[in-house]
Amino acid sequence: MSTRLSEIVVDSVEPVAMARWWGETLGWSSSTTEAGEQLLRPAAGDDSTPALLFDTALEPKQTKNRVHLDLASQSTGDQAAIVEELVARGATRADIGQTETRWAVLADPEGNEFCVLEPRGEYRGIGRLAGITIDAADPGALASFWVAATGWTIGETHPGAVMLFPPGRRAPDLALVQVDDAKTVKLRWHLDVEPVAGTSIEEEAERLRTLGAVDIDIGRHDDPAVDWIVLADPAGNEFCVIPPL
DSSP states (O other), X not given: OOOEEEEEEEEESSXXXXXXXXXXXXXXXXXXXXXXXXXXXXXXXXXXXXXXXXXXXXXXXXXXXXXXXXEOOSSHHHHHHHHHHXXXXXXXXXXXXXXXXXXXXXXXXXXXXXEEOOOOGGGTTSOSEEEEEEEESOHHHHHHHHHHHHOOEEEEEETTEEXXXXXXXXXXXXXXXXXXXXXXXXXXXXXEEEOOTTOOHHHHHHHHHHTXXXXXXXXXXXXXXXXXXXXXXXXXXXXXXXXXX
């Protein structure tokens, strides 16, 4: 039995403003948690798409994010309109070293990179969110771990990329994409997984350790409010095992 991909946590200088911006971008509804964090959820009944949780971070963004979102478009004209809309609302065009691409690379108002994809048949008719991308030195080696952590399955493999699909669906997917640059700082965006009913976070953390996860200290071990376990995947990406939301 696996954990379930529950949410993506976003370190934010202004979480309320960021949640509002992404809520308008994705068409998702927002709420405030007991800890004062801002939570965005997809449409009611969509249990396989992770939520977005905006947490307060005092430190500014330092490097290109290793986790980002990809947005879908339904036509070339729709892609251009989405880019124009987002730039008008505070996004900026981002240069991450890409050359000629069919997708547009933007950054949100706090500098977090994301992509607006060209129209692709596999994303036709879905909502705005096409997928979640994780940078990886070796996507194939990392894929088996995230299959075990999320309960998703390997749906497609491409040179330099492995795509994981959620249960019973094609999208939004989880893409592990090969990059050459090494991880140097704590992730600005990270994934949270939660155990299925009847399994404790301690049991699931131990299971993930046997699959290559390691314990990691990000400086929250003395906080009495912490009721989750912080681990890193085999590539060093931080993630949390959390109690069910």
